[in-house]
Amino acid sequence: MGPDRTGGAVVTGRANRLVTTGCLTALIALITILGVLVSWLWYRHWHDGKANTERRDRAFASIREQARAAADETARALGTSGATDTDALIGVIWRHTEAPVITYEASRREFTATAATSARYDHDVVVPGGGPVEVTRCFAVTYAHHPGRAWTSRVSERDDDVCRPGAEIGGLVRLAQTRISSMYAQDLTRAGVQKALNPTGRRSFEVKSVAREGDSTTVSVVVSSPGAAVDQCYRFTRPALDDDGQDSATAVPTSSCS
Structure with a gap:
């Protein structure tokens, strides 16, 4: 007698159905998980x-x-x-x-x-x-x-554009304070300060006057935002007690520079 091919086919069919059922179950579970994940993300x-x-x-x-x-x-x-x-x-x-x-x-x-x-x-x-x-x-x-x-x-x-030039001027004022504070007392002249504030020739600062009174030096500067859209006069005051260039300068806006 030959091999029982009918029985083998039945077993194979059952196995295929089990595999198909298992894949379908896994697919349904995956879709369910993805659905839950999408819902959670949403x-x-x-x-x-x-x-x-x-x-x-x-x-x-x-x-x-x-x-x-x-x-x-x-x-x-x-x-x-x-x-x-x-x-x-x-x-x-x-x-x-x-x-x-x-x-x-x-x-x-x-x-x-x-x-x-x-x-x-x-x-x-x-x-x-x-x-x-x-x-x-x-x-x-x-x-x-x-x-x-x-x-x-x-x-x-x-609008934010209205304040942007002022923010730029604020940054320039802090830069000027740092540079004026680091200058030696003998260099606190109009030409000296102008050079210190504009070392590359960029005209963000225009020094109007430098005056020494008692133990302090006052520097009047027009500070301009890039493109000169807005400018503001500032008075910088640097103590002149020492000559080590380490005295901190203060800054305050003014109505005009003289």
């Missing part, structure tokens, strides 16, 4: 997006609140300072706001300080790359004083 994306939006909105609200509080505090300081000179009043605004650009409109008797304020919030993402995110808002704060009235402040939110 939920995380939705949840994180919602949380990030709420945190960002709170950060913006905090920035606006800080700007209004700083404006009110500065207006009170102007009222109690007793100062009447334009540059002295600008100095009060500078000490409370550190705005890199402060202008004075004589016809309106208004000072305007332009500066950006920032805040951080935690940004969540599913994949690596999340963490603290900084958001910034640009403000122009106008301070006015009319006879018989208290100082008032008005906060206006502006």
